[in-house]
Amino acid sequence: MLERSESQSPSNRLPDRLPDQLSNRPSRRLPRTPLWRRIALDIKAAIAAGEWRAGDKLPPEGDLAARFNANRHTIRRAVGALAEEGLLLVEQGRGTFVVEETINYQIGARTRFGENLRDHDRKVDVEILAVEEVFVGRDIANPLEVAAGSLCVRLQVLRRSDGKPLCIADHWFPGERFRPMAGLFAETKSITRSFAALGIADYKRRETQVAARLPKTWEAAKLEIPRTRPLIVTSSINADPTGTVIEYGVTRFAGDRTAIVFES
Amino acid sequence: MLERSESQSPSNRLPDRLPDQLSNRPSRRLPRTPLWRRIALDIKAAIAAGEWRAGDKLPPEGDLAARFNANRHTIRRAVGALAEEGLLLVEQGRGTFVVEETINYQIGARTRFGENLRDHDRKVDVEILAVEEVFVGRDIANPLEVAAGSLCVRLQVLRRSDGKPLCIADHWFPGERFRPMAGLFAETKSITRSFAALGIADYKRRETQVAARLPKTWEAAKLEIPRTRPLIVTSSINADPTGTVIEYGVTRFAGDRTAIVFES
DNA sequence: ACTGATTTGTGCGTATGTATC
Protein backbone atom coordinates (compact mmCIF):
# COMPACT_ATOMS: atom_id res chain seq x y z
CA MET A 1 0.00 0.00 0.00
CA LEU A 2 2.83 2.45 -0.66
CA GLU A 3 1.42 5.84 -1.49
CA ARG A 4 4.42 7.81 -2.59
CA SER A 5 8.08 7.13 -2.10
CA GLU A 6 8.82 10.46 -0.47
CA SER A 7 8.37 11.52 3.16
CA GLN A 8 7.86 8.10 4.61
CA SER A 9 9.09 9.13 8.00
CA PRO A 10 6.66 11.08 10.15
CA SER A 11 9.48 13.29 11.37
CA ASN A 12 9.78 14.90 7.96
CA ARG A 13 6.86 17.28 8.37
CA LEU A 14 7.71 19.82 5.71
CA PRO A 15 8.19 18.79 2.09
CA ASP A 16 11.62 19.87 0.97
CA ARG A 17 10.30 21.19 -2.32
CA LEU A 18 7.07 22.22 -3.88
CA PRO A 19 5.24 19.58 -5.89
CA ASP A 20 6.08 19.86 -9.56
CA GLN A 21 2.65 21.02 -10.55
CA LEU A 22 2.79 24.21 -8.56
CA SER A 23 5.98 25.35 -10.16
CA ASN A 24 4.71 24.09 -13.46
CA ARG A 25 1.97 26.67 -13.76
CA PRO A 26 1.53 29.12 -16.63
CA SER A 27 4.19 31.77 -16.60
CA ARG A 28 2.58 34.56 -14.56
CA ARG A 29 -0.39 36.04 -12.76
CA LEU A 30 -2.95 33.93 -14.60
CA PRO A 31 -5.66 32.58 -12.28
CA ARG A 32 -4.22 29.27 -11.29
CA THR A 33 -6.65 26.33 -11.50
CA PRO A 34 -6.41 23.95 -8.55
CA LEU A 35 -4.32 20.86 -9.09
CA TRP A 36 -7.22 18.49 -8.44
CA ARG A 37 -9.23 20.25 -11.11
CA ARG A 38 -6.44 20.01 -13.65
CA ILE A 39 -6.08 16.33 -12.86
CA ALA A 40 -9.79 15.86 -13.28
CA LEU A 41 -9.53 17.46 -16.70
CA ASP A 42 -6.54 15.27 -17.53
CA ILE A 43 -8.47 12.15 -16.61
CA LYS A 44 -11.41 13.35 -18.62
CA ALA A 45 -9.12 13.98 -21.58
CA ALA A 46 -7.55 10.55 -21.22
CA ILE A 47 -10.99 8.99 -21.32
CA ALA A 48 -11.96 11.10 -24.31
CA ALA A 49 -8.72 10.03 -25.98
CA GLY A 50 -9.67 6.42 -25.49
CA GLU A 51 -7.00 5.51 -22.97
CA TRP A 52 -9.75 4.19 -20.72
CA ARG A 53 -13.02 3.28 -22.25
CA ALA A 54 -16.53 2.83 -20.96
CA GLY A 55 -16.55 0.06 -18.41
CA ASP A 56 -12.80 0.07 -17.94
CA LYS A 57 -11.28 0.09 -14.51
CA LEU A 58 -8.99 3.00 -13.71
CA PRO A 59 -5.65 2.27 -12.07
CA PRO A 60 -5.77 2.33 -8.27
CA GLU A 61 -5.60 5.77 -6.67
CA GLY A 62 -2.01 5.11 -5.61
CA ASP A 63 -0.93 4.52 -9.19
CA LEU A 64 -2.79 7.59 -10.37
CA ALA A 65 -1.09 9.56 -7.64
CA ALA A 66 2.28 8.45 -8.95
CA ARG A 67 1.35 9.14 -12.54
CA PHE A 68 0.08 12.65 -11.88
CA ASN A 69 2.76 13.23 -9.31
CA ALA A 70 0.25 14.26 -6.70
CA ASN A 71 -0.95 13.00 -3.38
CA ARG A 72 -3.64 10.38 -3.23
CA HIS A 73 -5.94 12.86 -1.50
CA THR A 74 -5.65 15.13 -4.50
CA ILE A 75 -6.46 12.29 -6.83
CA ARG A 76 -9.45 11.41 -4.70
CA ARG A 77 -10.70 14.95 -5.01
CA ALA A 78 -10.42 14.85 -8.80
CA VAL A 79 -12.02 11.44 -9.01
CA GLY A 80 -14.73 12.54 -6.59
CA ALA A 81 -15.62 15.45 -8.83
CA LEU A 82 -15.86 13.23 -11.89
CA ALA A 83 -17.92 10.73 -9.94
CA GLU A 84 -20.32 13.49 -8.92
CA GLU A 85 -20.52 14.43 -12.58
CA GLY A 86 -21.51 10.89 -13.33
CA LEU A 87 -18.49 10.10 -15.49
CA LEU A 88 -16.84 7.76 -13.01
CA LEU A 89 -18.22 5.21 -10.62
CA VAL A 90 -16.27 4.52 -7.43
CA GLU A 91 -16.79 1.25 -5.63
CA GLN A 92 -15.12 0.57 -2.33
CA GLY A 93 -12.91 -2.46 -2.50
CA ARG A 94 -13.34 -2.89 -6.24
CA GLY A 95 -12.02 0.16 -7.93
CA THR A 96 -13.00 3.15 -10.00
CA PHE A 97 -14.74 2.62 -13.31
CA VAL A 98 -15.63 4.66 -16.33
CA VAL A 99 -19.40 4.56 -16.39
CA GLU A 100 -20.82 2.81 -19.34
CA GLU A 101 -23.17 4.70 -21.51
CA THR A 102 -26.20 2.57 -20.97
CA ILE A 103 -28.60 2.13 -23.81
CA ASN A 104 -32.17 2.62 -22.75
CA TYR A 105 -34.11 0.04 -24.60
CA GLN A 106 -37.76 1.03 -24.56
CA ILE A 107 -40.38 -1.68 -24.51
CA GLY A 108 -44.08 -1.30 -25.04
CA ALA A 109 -46.96 -2.99 -26.80
CA ARG A 110 -45.69 -1.92 -30.20
CA THR A 111 -41.97 -2.23 -29.79
CA ARG A 112 -40.19 -2.82 -33.08
CA PHE A 113 -36.50 -3.45 -32.93
CA GLY A 114 -35.40 -1.27 -35.78
CA GLU A 115 -37.37 1.79 -34.78
CA ASN A 116 -36.32 1.59 -31.17
CA LEU A 117 -32.70 2.52 -31.70
CA ARG A 118 -32.80 4.47 -34.90
CA ASP A 119 -34.03 7.47 -32.91
CA HIS A 120 -30.71 7.58 -31.14
CA ASP A 121 -28.73 7.95 -34.34
CA ARG A 122 -27.33 4.51 -33.94
CA LYS A 123 -26.34 2.21 -36.73
CA VAL A 124 -28.33 -0.95 -36.26
CA ASP A 125 -27.01 -4.18 -37.68
CA VAL A 126 -28.31 -7.73 -37.69
CA GLU A 127 -26.32 -10.92 -38.02
CA ILE A 128 -28.14 -14.21 -38.46
CA LEU A 129 -26.66 -16.86 -36.20
CA ALA A 130 -29.06 -19.68 -36.98
CA VAL A 131 -32.18 -20.47 -38.95
CA GLU A 132 -33.82 -23.86 -38.71
CA GLU A 133 -37.01 -25.78 -38.56
CA VAL A 134 -37.34 -27.60 -35.26
CA PHE A 135 -39.76 -29.74 -33.38
CA VAL A 136 -40.25 -27.68 -30.25
CA GLY A 137 -40.34 -28.91 -26.68
CA ARG A 138 -42.78 -27.86 -24.02
CA ASP A 139 -40.80 -24.76 -23.06
CA ILE A 140 -41.34 -23.23 -26.48
CA ALA A 141 -44.62 -24.87 -27.38
CA ASN A 142 -46.47 -23.49 -24.35
CA PRO A 143 -45.94 -19.79 -24.99
CA LEU A 144 -46.52 -20.34 -28.70
CA GLU A 145 -49.81 -22.06 -27.88
CA VAL A 146 -49.09 -25.06 -30.06
CA ALA A 147 -48.73 -28.74 -29.20
CA ALA A 148 -45.37 -29.94 -27.94
CA GLY A 149 -43.45 -31.53 -30.80
CA SER A 150 -44.91 -29.18 -33.41
CA LEU A 151 -42.78 -28.05 -36.30
CA CYS A 152 -41.72 -24.44 -35.83
CA VAL A 153 -39.23 -22.02 -37.29
CA ARG A 154 -36.40 -20.81 -35.11
CA LEU A 155 -34.41 -17.73 -35.94
CA GLN A 156 -31.43 -16.63 -33.90
CA VAL A 157 -29.86 -13.24 -34.49
CA LEU A 158 -27.18 -11.02 -33.02
CA ARG A 159 -28.08 -7.35 -33.07
CA ARG A 160 -25.48 -4.64 -32.95
CA SER A 161 -25.81 -0.96 -32.26
CA ASP A 162 -22.96 1.19 -33.52
CA GLY A 163 -21.00 -1.99 -34.09
CA LYS A 164 -21.21 -3.04 -30.45
CA PRO A 165 -23.13 -6.22 -29.71
CA LEU A 166 -26.41 -5.31 -28.09
CA CYS A 167 -28.35 -8.53 -27.76
CA ILE A 168 -28.85 -12.09 -28.92
CA ALA A 169 -32.42 -12.92 -29.77
CA ASP A 170 -34.14 -16.24 -30.41
CA HIS A 171 -37.40 -15.98 -32.30
CA TRP A 172 -39.81 -18.86 -32.66
CA PHE A 173 -42.65 -18.87 -35.15
CA PRO A 174 -45.40 -21.45 -34.94
CA GLY A 175 -46.24 -24.05 -37.53
CA GLU A 176 -46.37 -24.39 -41.29
CA ARG A 177 -47.65 -20.90 -41.88
CA PHE A 178 -44.31 -19.36 -41.02
CA ARG A 179 -41.98 -21.67 -42.94
CA PRO A 180 -41.11 -18.85 -45.33
CA MET A 181 -39.83 -16.71 -42.43
CA ALA A 182 -36.35 -18.16 -42.81
CA GLY A 183 -35.93 -16.87 -46.33
CA LEU A 184 -37.91 -13.71 -45.76
CA PHE A 185 -35.80 -12.56 -42.86
CA ALA A 186 -32.58 -13.21 -44.70
CA GLU A 187 -33.90 -10.84 -47.37
CA THR A 188 -35.58 -8.13 -45.35
CA LYS A 189 -33.47 -8.25 -42.19
CA SER A 190 -36.60 -7.31 -40.34
CA ILE A 191 -39.26 -9.29 -38.58
CA THR A 192 -41.88 -6.62 -39.11
CA ARG A 193 -41.26 -6.60 -42.85
CA SER A 194 -41.20 -10.40 -43.00
CA PHE A 195 -44.55 -10.50 -41.25
CA ALA A 196 -45.85 -7.91 -43.69
CA ALA A 197 -44.80 -10.15 -46.59
CA LEU A 198 -46.89 -12.89 -45.01
CA GLY A 199 -49.88 -10.60 -44.82
CA ILE A 200 -49.57 -9.67 -41.17
CA ALA A 201 -49.81 -5.91 -41.11
CA ASP A 202 -49.99 -5.44 -37.38
CA TYR A 203 -49.11 -7.25 -34.19
CA LYS A 204 -48.85 -6.49 -30.52
CA ARG A 205 -46.61 -7.51 -27.66
CA ARG A 206 -48.83 -9.28 -25.22
CA GLU A 207 -46.56 -9.67 -22.22
CA THR A 208 -42.89 -9.53 -21.36
CA GLN A 209 -41.04 -11.42 -18.70
CA VAL A 210 -37.70 -10.21 -17.45
CA ALA A 211 -35.09 -12.31 -15.72
CA ALA A 212 -31.36 -12.14 -15.08
CA ARG A 213 -28.68 -14.78 -15.23
CA LEU A 214 -25.01 -15.21 -16.03
CA PRO A 215 -24.11 -15.83 -19.67
CA LYS A 216 -23.00 -19.12 -21.13
CA THR A 217 -19.58 -19.07 -22.72
CA TRP A 218 -20.76 -18.60 -26.26
CA GLU A 219 -23.19 -15.87 -25.22
CA ALA A 220 -20.44 -13.99 -23.44
CA ALA A 221 -18.24 -14.34 -26.49
CA LYS A 222 -20.88 -13.11 -28.91
CA LEU A 223 -21.85 -10.18 -26.69
CA GLU A 224 -18.20 -9.42 -25.96
CA ILE A 225 -18.63 -9.31 -22.21
CA PRO A 226 -16.88 -11.23 -19.44
CA ARG A 227 -18.62 -14.36 -18.22
CA THR A 228 -19.03 -12.78 -14.80
CA ARG A 229 -21.30 -9.99 -16.03
CA PRO A 230 -25.01 -10.75 -15.96
CA LEU A 231 -27.50 -10.83 -18.79
CA ILE A 232 -30.98 -9.39 -18.81
CA VAL A 233 -33.21 -11.98 -20.42
CA THR A 234 -36.58 -10.92 -21.74
CA SER A 235 -39.19 -13.36 -22.96
CA SER A 236 -42.05 -11.91 -24.92
CA ILE A 237 -45.13 -13.06 -26.75
CA ASN A 238 -46.40 -11.32 -29.86
CA ALA A 239 -49.90 -11.83 -31.17
CA ASP A 240 -51.75 -10.66 -34.26
CA PRO A 241 -54.95 -8.58 -33.96
CA THR A 242 -57.09 -11.74 -33.70
CA GLY A 243 -55.12 -12.79 -30.66
CA THR A 244 -53.26 -15.64 -32.34
CA VAL A 245 -49.68 -15.97 -31.15
CA ILE A 246 -47.35 -15.41 -34.08
CA GLU A 247 -44.03 -15.18 -32.32
CA TYR A 248 -42.29 -16.06 -29.09
CA GLY A 249 -38.96 -14.42 -28.47
CA VAL A 250 -36.19 -14.72 -25.93
CA THR A 251 -33.66 -11.91 -25.95
CA ARG A 252 -30.47 -11.62 -23.96
CA PHE A 253 -29.06 -8.15 -23.37
CA ALA A 254 -25.66 -7.29 -21.98
CA GLY A 255 -26.80 -6.35 -18.50
CA ASP A 256 -24.46 -3.50 -17.80
CA ARG A 257 -24.70 -1.88 -21.21
CA THR A 258 -28.46 -1.92 -21.31
CA ALA A 259 -31.45 -0.84 -19.30
CA ILE A 260 -34.90 -1.94 -20.32
CA VAL A 261 -37.56 0.71 -19.90
CA PHE A 262 -41.23 -0.14 -19.57
CA GLU A 263 -43.84 2.54 -19.81
CA SER A 264 -47.12 2.13 -18.11
CA MET B 1 -14.15 -43.00 -12.49
CA LEU B 2 -14.95 -46.67 -12.15
CA GLU B 3 -18.26 -47.43 -13.76
CA ARG B 4 -18.75 -51.04 -12.82
CA SER B 5 -16.29 -53.42 -11.30
CA GLU B 6 -16.92 -56.22 -13.74
CA SER B 7 -15.37 -56.92 -17.14
CA GLN B 8 -12.65 -54.30 -17.09
CA SER B 9 -10.45 -56.11 -19.54
CA PRO B 10 -11.30 -55.71 -23.23
CA SER B 11 -10.40 -59.33 -23.82
CA ASN B 12 -13.51 -60.35 -21.92
CA ARG B 13 -15.89 -59.94 -24.82
CA LEU B 14 -18.83 -61.86 -23.46
CA PRO B 15 -20.41 -60.89 -20.17
CA ASP B 16 -20.50 -63.91 -17.93
CA ARG B 17 -24.01 -63.14 -16.74
CA LEU B 18 -26.98 -61.09 -17.73
CA PRO B 19 -27.00 -57.52 -16.48
CA ASP B 20 -28.94 -57.20 -13.24
CA GLN B 21 -31.75 -55.21 -14.72
CA LEU B 22 -32.69 -57.79 -17.26
CA SER B 23 -33.02 -60.55 -14.71
CA ASN B 24 -34.62 -58.11 -12.32
CA ARG B 25 -37.84 -57.81 -14.29
CA PRO B 26 -41.33 -58.55 -13.00
CA SER B 27 -41.83 -62.26 -12.61
CA ARG B 28 -43.25 -63.16 -16.02
CA ARG B 29 -44.52 -61.95 -19.35
CA LEU B 30 -45.56 -58.50 -18.09
CA PRO B 31 -44.61 -55.70 -20.50
CA ARG B 32 -41.29 -54.62 -19.07
CA THR B 33 -40.73 -50.88 -18.69
CA PRO B 34 -37.29 -49.78 -19.80
CA LEU B 35 -34.71 -49.24 -17.11
CA TRP B 36 -34.19 -45.59 -17.97
CA ARG B 37 -37.88 -44.97 -17.52
CA ARG B 38 -37.97 -46.67 -14.16
CA ILE B 39 -34.97 -44.62 -13.07
CA ALA B 40 -36.69 -41.44 -14.20
CA LEU B 41 -39.67 -42.35 -12.05
CA ASP B 42 -37.37 -43.13 -9.12
CA ILE B 43 -35.71 -39.73 -9.39
CA LYS B 44 -39.09 -38.07 -9.63
CA ALA B 45 -40.21 -39.93 -6.54
CA ALA B 46 -37.06 -38.95 -4.66
CA ILE B 47 -37.74 -35.31 -5.46
CA ALA B 48 -41.36 -35.65 -4.42
CA ALA B 49 -40.16 -37.27 -1.20
CA GLY B 50 -38.00 -34.25 -0.51
CA GLU B 51 -34.62 -35.95 -0.90
CA TRP B 52 -33.69 -33.19 -3.35
CA ARG B 53 -35.53 -29.92 -3.21
CA ALA B 54 -36.06 -27.04 -5.60
CA GLY B 55 -32.70 -25.54 -6.47
CA ASP B 56 -30.73 -28.50 -5.17
CA LYS B 57 -27.97 -30.07 -7.19
CA LEU B 58 -28.32 -33.75 -7.99
CA PRO B 59 -25.30 -36.03 -7.53
CA PRO B 60 -23.10 -36.34 -10.64
CA GLU B 61 -24.20 -38.81 -13.29
CA GLY B 62 -21.47 -41.22 -12.22
CA ASP B 63 -22.78 -41.34 -8.67
CA LEU B 64 -26.35 -41.79 -9.85
CA ALA B 65 -25.16 -44.62 -12.09
CA ALA B 66 -23.66 -46.34 -9.08
CA ARG B 67 -26.73 -45.71 -6.95
CA PHE B 68 -29.17 -47.04 -9.53
CA ASN B 69 -26.79 -49.75 -10.61
CA ALA B 70 -26.94 -48.65 -14.22
CA ASN B 71 -24.67 -47.20 -16.87
CA ARG B 72 -24.15 -43.48 -17.09
CA HIS B 73 -25.83 -43.44 -20.52
CA THR B 74 -28.91 -44.91 -18.97
CA ILE B 75 -28.92 -42.27 -16.26
CA ARG B 76 -28.48 -39.60 -18.90
CA ARG B 77 -31.53 -40.87 -20.68
CA ALA B 78 -33.62 -40.72 -17.54
CA VAL B 79 -32.32 -37.27 -16.62
CA GLY B 80 -32.83 -36.11 -20.21
CA ALA B 81 -36.46 -37.12 -20.08
CA LEU B 82 -37.02 -35.23 -16.84
CA ALA B 83 -35.21 -32.22 -18.24
CA GLU B 84 -37.49 -32.31 -21.27
CA GLU B 85 -40.41 -32.39 -18.87
CA GLY B 86 -39.03 -29.30 -17.22
CA LEU B 87 -38.41 -30.88 -13.83
CA LEU B 88 -34.63 -30.82 -14.05
CA LEU B 89 -32.15 -28.35 -15.46
CA VAL B 90 -28.87 -29.72 -16.82
CA GLU B 91 -25.85 -27.46 -17.11
CA GLN B 92 -22.63 -28.66 -18.64
CA GLY B 93 -19.73 -28.42 -16.26
CA ARG B 94 -21.94 -27.43 -13.33
CA GLY B 95 -24.35 -30.22 -12.70
CA THR B 96 -28.01 -31.15 -12.78
CA PHE B 97 -30.49 -29.14 -10.73
CA VAL B 98 -34.05 -29.41 -9.60
CA VAL B 99 -35.74 -26.43 -11.21
CA GLU B 100 -36.77 -23.69 -8.85
CA GLU B 101 -40.27 -22.45 -8.86
CA THR B 102 -39.67 -18.88 -9.91
CA ILE B 103 -41.82 -16.16 -8.49
CA ASN B 104 -43.50 -14.16 -11.20
CA TYR B 105 -43.58 -10.63 -9.98
CA GLN B 106 -46.19 -8.76 -11.96
CA ILE B 107 -45.64 -5.08 -12.67
CA GLY B 108 -48.12 -2.64 -14.09
CA ALA B 109 -49.33 0.91 -13.61
CA ARG B 110 -51.02 0.04 -10.32
CA THR B 111 -48.62 -2.43 -8.85
CA ARG B 112 -48.83 -2.53 -5.06
CA PHE B 113 -46.32 -4.72 -3.31
CA GLY B 114 -48.67 -6.27 -0.83
CA GLU B 115 -51.38 -7.20 -3.28
CA ASN B 116 -48.97 -8.65 -5.79
CA LEU B 117 -48.00 -11.71 -3.82
CA ARG B 118 -50.97 -12.22 -1.57
CA ASP B 119 -52.78 -13.85 -4.49
CA HIS B 120 -50.29 -16.68 -4.43
CA ASP B 121 -51.04 -17.57 -0.82
CA ARG B 122 -47.69 -16.31 0.24
CA LYS B 123 -46.88 -14.78 3.58
CA VAL B 124 -45.48 -11.37 2.92
CA ASP B 125 -43.20 -9.80 5.46
CA VAL B 126 -41.40 -6.46 5.62
CA GLU B 127 -38.27 -5.61 7.57
CA ILE B 128 -37.14 -2.00 7.78
CA LEU B 129 -33.42 -1.74 7.16
CA ALA B 130 -33.08 2.02 7.27
CA VAL B 131 -35.12 5.20 7.60
CA GLU B 132 -33.49 8.61 7.35
CA GLU B 133 -33.77 12.12 6.08
CA VAL B 134 -31.09 12.86 3.53
CA PHE B 135 -29.97 15.59 1.21
CA VAL B 136 -30.16 13.81 -2.10
CA GLY B 137 -27.62 13.90 -4.91
CA ARG B 138 -28.34 14.27 -8.58
CA ASP B 139 -29.01 10.56 -9.11
CA ILE B 140 -32.01 10.67 -6.81
CA ALA B 141 -33.04 14.29 -7.29
CA ASN B 142 -33.51 13.94 -11.03
CA PRO B 143 -36.13 11.18 -11.03
CA LEU B 144 -37.85 12.82 -8.04
CA GLU B 145 -37.99 16.08 -9.98
CA VAL B 146 -36.56 18.14 -7.12
CA ALA B 147 -33.38 20.20 -6.87
CA ALA B 148 -30.14 18.39 -6.06
CA GLY B 149 -29.41 18.80 -2.36
CA SER B 150 -33.08 18.79 -1.38
CA LEU B 151 -34.14 17.18 1.86
CA CYS B 152 -35.89 13.89 1.21
CA VAL B 153 -36.95 10.81 3.12
CA ARG B 154 -35.26 7.52 2.38
CA LEU B 155 -36.75 4.22 3.39
CA GLN B 156 -34.98 0.92 2.85
CA VAL B 157 -36.79 -2.35 3.37
CA LEU B 158 -36.24 -6.06 2.94
CA ARG B 159 -39.32 -7.91 1.75
CA ARG B 160 -39.79 -11.61 2.31
CA SER B 161 -42.23 -14.03 0.76
CA ASP B 162 -42.83 -17.20 2.73
CA GLY B 163 -39.85 -16.30 4.85
CA LYS B 164 -37.47 -16.27 1.89
CA PRO B 165 -35.88 -12.93 1.03
CA LEU B 166 -37.47 -11.60 -2.13
CA CYS B 167 -36.08 -8.13 -2.63
CA ILE B 168 -34.40 -5.09 -1.11
CA ALA B 169 -36.12 -1.84 -1.93
CA ASP B 170 -34.99 1.74 -1.50
CA HIS B 171 -37.80 4.28 -1.53
CA TRP B 172 -37.23 8.02 -1.76
CA PHE B 173 -39.94 10.55 -1.02
CA PRO B 174 -39.47 14.20 -1.97
CA GLY B 175 -39.37 17.15 0.37
CA GLU B 176 -40.98 18.30 3.55
CA ARG B 177 -44.38 16.95 2.72
CA PHE B 178 -43.27 13.39 3.26
CA ARG B 179 -41.33 13.78 6.51
CA PRO B 180 -44.02 11.78 8.35
CA MET B 181 -43.43 8.79 6.04
CA ALA B 182 -40.75 7.42 8.35
CA GLY B 183 -43.13 7.04 11.27
CA LEU B 184 -46.12 6.14 9.15
CA PHE B 185 -44.42 3.23 7.45
CA ALA B 186 -43.14 1.84 10.72
CA GLU B 187 -46.77 1.75 11.85
CA THR B 188 -48.61 0.64 8.74
CA LYS B 189 -45.88 -1.50 7.11
CA SER B 190 -47.32 -0.35 3.81
CA ILE B 191 -46.48 2.46 1.45
CA THR B 192 -50.00 2.59 0.07
CA ARG B 193 -51.48 3.00 3.54
CA SER B 194 -48.85 5.58 4.50
CA PHE B 195 -49.72 7.59 1.43
CA ALA B 196 -53.38 7.29 2.32
CA ALA B 197 -52.66 8.73 5.75
CA LEU B 198 -51.07 11.69 3.98
CA GLY B 199 -54.18 12.19 1.91
CA ILE B 200 -52.91 10.50 -1.26
CA ALA B 201 -55.64 8.10 -2.21
CA ASP B 202 -54.29 7.05 -5.57
CA TYR B 203 -51.02 6.95 -7.45
CA LYS B 204 -49.65 5.43 -10.62
CA ARG B 205 -46.39 3.92 -11.74
CA ARG B 206 -45.15 6.13 -14.50
CA GLU B 207 -42.24 4.14 -15.87
CA THR B 208 -39.99 1.30 -14.85
CA GLN B 209 -36.40 0.69 -15.79
CA VAL B 210 -34.88 -2.75 -15.50
CA ALA B 211 -31.20 -3.54 -15.26
CA ALA B 212 -29.03 -6.40 -14.03
CA ARG B 213 -25.84 -6.47 -12.04
CA LEU B 214 -23.99 -8.56 -9.49
CA PRO B 215 -24.82 -7.91 -5.84
CA LYS B 216 -22.62 -6.16 -3.34
CA THR B 217 -21.60 -8.24 -0.36
CA TRP B 218 -24.28 -6.92 1.97
CA GLU B 219 -26.97 -7.31 -0.67
CA ALA B 220 -25.99 -10.91 -1.29
CA ALA B 221 -26.05 -11.53 2.45
CA LYS B 222 -29.48 -9.97 2.95
CA LEU B 223 -30.97 -11.79 -0.04
CA GLU B 224 -29.23 -15.01 0.94
CA ILE B 225 -27.68 -15.61 -2.46
CA PRO B 226 -24.08 -16.16 -3.53
CA ARG B 227 -22.20 -13.10 -4.76
CA THR B 228 -21.93 -14.68 -8.18
CA ARG B 229 -25.68 -14.69 -8.82
CA PRO B 230 -27.09 -11.64 -10.52
CA LEU B 231 -29.69 -9.18 -9.32
CA ILE B 232 -32.55 -7.71 -11.28
CA VAL B 233 -32.68 -4.03 -10.43
CA THR B 234 -35.85 -2.09 -11.17
CA SER B 235 -36.11 1.66 -10.86
CA SER B 236 -39.57 3.12 -10.91
CA ILE B 237 -41.26 6.46 -10.58
CA ASN B 238 -44.66 6.85 -8.96
CA ALA B 239 -46.77 9.94 -9.42
CA ASP B 240 -50.04 11.14 -7.94
CA PRO B 241 -53.05 11.88 -10.19
CA THR B 242 -51.85 15.45 -10.77
CA GLY B 243 -48.60 14.11 -12.18
CA THR B 244 -46.44 15.14 -9.24
CA VAL B 245 -43.75 12.60 -8.44
CA ILE B 246 -44.32 11.26 -4.95
CA GLU B 247 -41.87 8.39 -4.88
CA TYR B 248 -38.79 7.05 -6.59
CA GLY B 249 -37.88 3.46 -5.86
CA VAL B 250 -34.99 1.15 -6.62
CA THR B 251 -35.63 -2.52 -5.98
CA ARG B 252 -33.21 -5.42 -6.20
CA PHE B 253 -34.58 -8.91 -6.77
CA ALA B 254 -32.74 -12.20 -6.51
CA GLY B 255 -32.33 -12.88 -10.21
CA ASP B 256 -32.72 -16.63 -10.24
CA ARG B 257 -35.67 -16.75 -7.89
CA THR B 258 -37.65 -14.06 -9.62
CA ALA B 259 -39.00 -13.09 -12.99
CA ILE B 260 -40.56 -9.69 -13.54
CA VAL B 261 -43.63 -9.73 -15.76
CA PHE B 262 -44.83 -6.68 -17.62
CA GLU B 263 -48.20 -6.66 -19.27
CA SER B 264 -48.87 -4.46 -22.20
C1' DA C 1 -4.13 -15.81 -16.51
C1' DC C 2 -3.21 -20.57 -15.58
C1' DT C 3 -3.89 -25.14 -13.39
C1' DG C 4 -6.09 -29.36 -12.11
C1' DA C 5 -10.35 -31.45 -10.57
C1' DT C 6 -15.15 -32.02 -11.36
C1' DT C 7 -19.06 -32.63 -14.23
C1' DT C 8 -21.73 -32.89 -18.34
C1' DG C 9 -21.56 -33.74 -23.63
C1' DT C 10 -20.45 -36.73 -27.46
C1' DG C 11 -18.90 -40.48 -30.17
C1' DC C 12 -17.67 -45.25 -31.01
C1' DG C 13 -18.09 -50.17 -30.25
C1' DT C 14 -20.44 -54.23 -28.38
C1' DA C 15 -24.26 -57.12 -26.88
C1' DT C 16 -28.96 -58.45 -26.28
C1' DG C 17 -34.03 -58.29 -26.30
C1' DT C 18 -38.15 -57.29 -29.28
C1' DA C 19 -40.93 -56.44 -33.30
C1' DT C 20 -41.68 -57.07 -38.20
C1' DC C 21 -41.57 -59.22 -42.53
Added chain:
DNA sequence: TGATACATACGCACAAATCAG
Protein backbone atom coordinates in the same frame (compact mmCIF):
# COMPACT_ATOMS: atom_id res chain seq x y z
C1' DT D 1 -37.06 -70.30 -38.91
C1' DG D 2 -34.29 -66.60 -40.40
C1' DA D 3 -33.17 -61.84 -41.75
C1' DT D 4 -33.55 -57.24 -40.59
C1' DA D 5 -34.39 -53.18 -38.05
C1' DC D 6 -34.92 -50.91 -33.80
C1' DA D 7 -34.72 -50.09 -28.73
C1' DT D 8 -32.21 -50.88 -24.69
C1' DA D 9 -28.05 -51.25 -22.01
C1' DC D 10 -23.07 -51.37 -20.96
C1' DG D 11 -17.96 -49.84 -21.52
C1' DC D 12 -14.44 -46.71 -22.81
C1' DA D 13 -12.39 -42.37 -24.27
C1' DC D 14 -12.12 -37.74 -24.94
C1' DA D 15 -14.17 -32.89 -25.54
C1' DA D 16 -16.07 -28.89 -23.34
C1' DA D 17 -17.59 -26.10 -19.56
C1' DT D 18 -17.19 -24.82 -14.83
C1' DC D 19 -14.93 -23.95 -10.58
C1' DA D 20 -11.65 -23.46 -6.87
C1' DG D 21 -7.05 -22.58 -5.84
